[in-house]
Amino acid sequence: MNRREVIKSVALMFGGTLSAPTLMAMNHWEQATTPTTNAAAFSLTATQQKIIAEVAEMIIPRTNTAGAKDVGVPAFVEMMLKDCYSQPDHQRFMEGVTSLEQLKFLELNEAERRGALKMMEQQTKEQMKTPSKTVPFWRLMKELTLLGYFTSEAGIKASFEYVQIPGKLENIKLKTNQKSYAY
Amino acid sequence: MYLNIKATKENTFDAIVVGSGMTGGFAAKELTEKGMKVLMIERGKEIKHVQDYDTAMKQPWEIEHRGKTTLVSAEERWANSRFWGLGSEEVVNHLTNDKENPYVEKRPFDWIRAYHTGGKSMHWGRQSYRWNKQDFEANAKEGIGIDWPIRYEDLEPWYTHVEKFVGVSGQKEGLDVLPDGHFLPPMPLFAPEAYFKKVMFDKFNRPVTVGRVANLTQTQAIHTELGRASCQYRNKCARGCPYGGYYSSLSGAIPAAMRTKRLTMLHDSIVAEIIYDDQKNKAVGVRVINQHNNLVTDYFSKIIFLNAGSINTAALMLNSKSSRFPNGFGNDSDQVGRNLMDHQLGAGATASIEGFEDDYVYGQRPNALYIPRFRNWGNDKQTAYLRGFGYQGGASREGWNRGVAADGFGGDFKENLTKPGAWAISIGGFGEVLPDPNNRMYLDPDKKDKWGVPLIVFDAAFSDNDRAIRKDIVASAVEMLETAGFKNVTPYDRPTHLGLGIHDMGTARMGRDPKTSVLNSFNQVHDSKNVFVTDGAAMASASCVNPSITYMALTARAVDHAVKSLKKREL
Incomplete structure (x- = not known):
């Protein structure tokens, strides 16, 4: 099979976005055992939900286009x-x-919030130097925020030139300020 | 024994084909087109071309978990989700529920399965390369495994036959290592890839070409008459293509066979046994278990094609014991289930590319670039290993996900991610795996599935030769990307097992001698010549190129021989 996935894996490798679901698959090779699901445990308090929402909005704020909370x-x-x-x-x-x-x-x-996140960003970089099967909060939060936003309908349409059916494949020259295509 | 004559008559066909995937579909097409009344038996559920591709036209925001594997999928599809992306809900419902269809790993094996109409032909990578002459000769020359009973010339007309029907896009290169075929127009290389191609040729004399892929770049009548249209460059092939833009059993072979009105399809039906008649000294049919109600029905035919996929075909043979074949059907040689091969996958290198900032691409290419084997070829001689590898890969501009690992957040960060990022490239090797009788699968003596069929046990691993190839796959990838002047060249080598290449093969190999092989030069089971095995099981070696087109060529050739032999009353 692909090899179509090569492209996907390029993205994975370069984004460094190998988080749990991908790592989970890798672990299967290492352990060759059935994973145990543990879905029950996760829940957030109302305050924690608010914190998540504010952090997401700071990563992708509402500008002239929708922000993380909007979508x-x-x-x-x-x-x-x-x-x-x-x-x-x-x-x-x-x-x-x-x-x-x-x-x-x-x-x-x-400003204080921004400072707190900057600090967390630096700590995360340090933590990521130690190989681990899990990723720190900031990295996962950022990955899921970007994923949620840039694959949402409003996020895609506001951010990219969305083309559902390209119909052709062409080498082209990038125009000034041209947005990425999304498919 | 009570025989229901009427039922027997209704259950009798000229030919039975076990499996509806890449080779089963092709066998059914060829047999029906030659006038045979065919019963094709698929163990999984029915999927109708186009209408059952339920995720094909979904927009990104309609895929709930946006391509990530859920815990539920990871548990149900514990084997399938080992492969990149197969746990995603874009495709996961078209892959086998491993929990309901368990297997045993004495040594780990990544078994990727798709039990439904068309099998894995719905999901394949579509890369289509002919074997070269040496691929058929190497075993004999090097004393590895057994000699192939055929040569390139035997298969050549059948490659052409298959390529015309399937529709393979590619660039003719005139290379001995990668014989040209009957091609539709090639897809383009992207700007940095064209540069890479030039450097590789100048510095290493190594050709780089665009992948040869079973996507229609220009439809011919043979495609449009089956309702197939050109590739739309969405690169969502794995979901099933509503345009029939890529070849699968569903888009090509099955509609062609249905058109003859001589094909009967049976779904949800597990072929548990080949029925061998000791009086007639031949196989006369198959015993089928209905997935849902466990009813057992026998079907009869003059000839039988086994196309269940190399592992299930071998399992079916091993599970078919008779007084003539006490060790399993066609298993006088004890080779059924042995010599399990695959291709190595998951090793190579990545790099970032400076420059080409003005170059971009419209559309998504469902294809890669290809670097044909250059090791142990021509003047190159490796002392560490036999055979070689090819690379597939490609360059693309980074998307928004580059933001995950990058510093920053906020308005400017958001705005920046809406623009194409830098170019990056990745190449990954496909390494040849040598046949080894100790790499095998067999039936568990005790454990059975819920239909009472023995579970399959895998006991196979990569060899020293395989590991030496893998080491060079990584080293050569790094060398080539560095020579091209790319930056941040990073090797990768994921721990993998046999199976992950999804090119499992070799479990009922062809050969000249019935003592050491299972099939003859026309894929007929030695001593039971009305049974043909034309899926990956038939392979006596693996080459390093993607195998499907070779399986289909072997299938078409075997059908031709089968029908001619039937007409001569030789079967």
Whole structure:
């Protein structure tokens, strides 16, 4: 089979977006055992949901186009965590949420919030140097926010030139400020 | 024994084909077109071309988990989800529920299955390369396995026959290592790939060509008369193509066979046994279990084609014991289930490309670039291993997902991700795997599935030769990308097992001697010549090129021989 997937895997490799569902598949090779699902455990309090929503909106804010909250990213992130990630990922994610909760993130002003996320970004880079089967909160939050936003109907249509049926394949020259095609 | 004569008559055909995938479909097409009344038996559910491609026209936001594997899918499809992307809900319902269809891994084996009309032909990568002359001669020259009973020339007209029907897009290159075929116009290489091609030729004298792929770049009457249209460059082939833009059993062979009005299809029906008649000294039919109600029905025919996929075909043979064949049908040689081969996958290198900022692409190419084998070919001699590998890969501009690993967030970050990123390239090797009788699958003596059929046990692994090839796949990929001047060249080598290449083959090999092989030069079971095996099981070696087109050519050739032999009353 593909080899069509080569393209997909290029994307995976370059985005560095190998998160749990992909890693899960890899683990199967290593262990050759049936995975145990652990879907039940994940839930967020109302405060935690608010923190997720605010962080998502800071990653993809409303500008002249829709933002993360407008297109439902917060609920998407929660749904993805429940449906696609298992307990070790949940635990790692909750470590991040809890630390923001302890920081009283929702009570911080815009600049302070930005500073908190910048700090988290740097910490994440350090943590990612140690190989692990799970990814830190910031990385997963960012991955799911971008995925949720850039594959949402409003997100795609506002961000890209969406072409459902190209009908042809051509080498072309990029025009100034041309947006990416999305298919 | 009570015989229901009427039922027997109703259940009797000229030919039975077990399996509706890549080779079963082709066998049914060829047999019906030659006047045979055919029963094709598929173990899985029925899928109708176009109307049952339920995700084909879904927009990205209509795919709930956006391509990620859910925990439920990962558990139900525990084997299928080992392959990139197959756990996604874009395709997952068209792949076998491994939990309901378990197998045993004495040593790990990545068994990718699609039990439904058309089988894996719905999901294949569509890369279509002829074997070269040496591929058929290498075993004999090197003393590996057994000699093929045929040569390139035997298969050549059948390659052409298949290519015309299937529709293969490609560039003629005039290379001995990768014989040209009957091609539709090639797809383009992208700007950095064209540059890469030139450097590889100048620096290494290694050709690079665009993939030869079973997508219609220009339809011919042979395609349109079956309702097939040109590729729309959506690159969503794995979901099933509502345009019939790529070849599958569903878009091509089955409609062609149905058109003759001589094809009967049976779904949800597991062929559990080949019925061998000790009085007549021949196979007379098959015993079928209905998936849903477990009813057992016998079907009869003059000839039988086994096209269940190399592993299930071998399992069916092993499960068919008679006084003539106490070790399993056609298994006098004890080779059924042995010599299990595949191609190596999951090793290569990636790099980022500077420049070409003005170059972009409209449309999505359902294809890759191809670098034919250059090792142990011509003047190249490797001491560490026999045979070689080819590469598939390609360059593309990074999309929004480059933002995941990058620093930053906020308005500018968001805006930046709406533009194409830098070019990046990846090439991955397809390495030849040598036949080894100790790499095998067999039937579990105790465990059975819910239909009472023994579970399949895998006991196979890569050899030293395979590992040496893999090492060079990575090293040569790095060398080529660095020589091209690309940046951040990064090798990758994922831990994999046999099976992940989804090119499982070799479990009922062709050969000249019944003592060491299962099939003769026309894919007939030695000592039971009205039974033909023309799926991957028949392969005596693996080459390093994608095998489907070779399986189909073997199938068409075997059908031709079968029908001629029937007419001469030799079967």
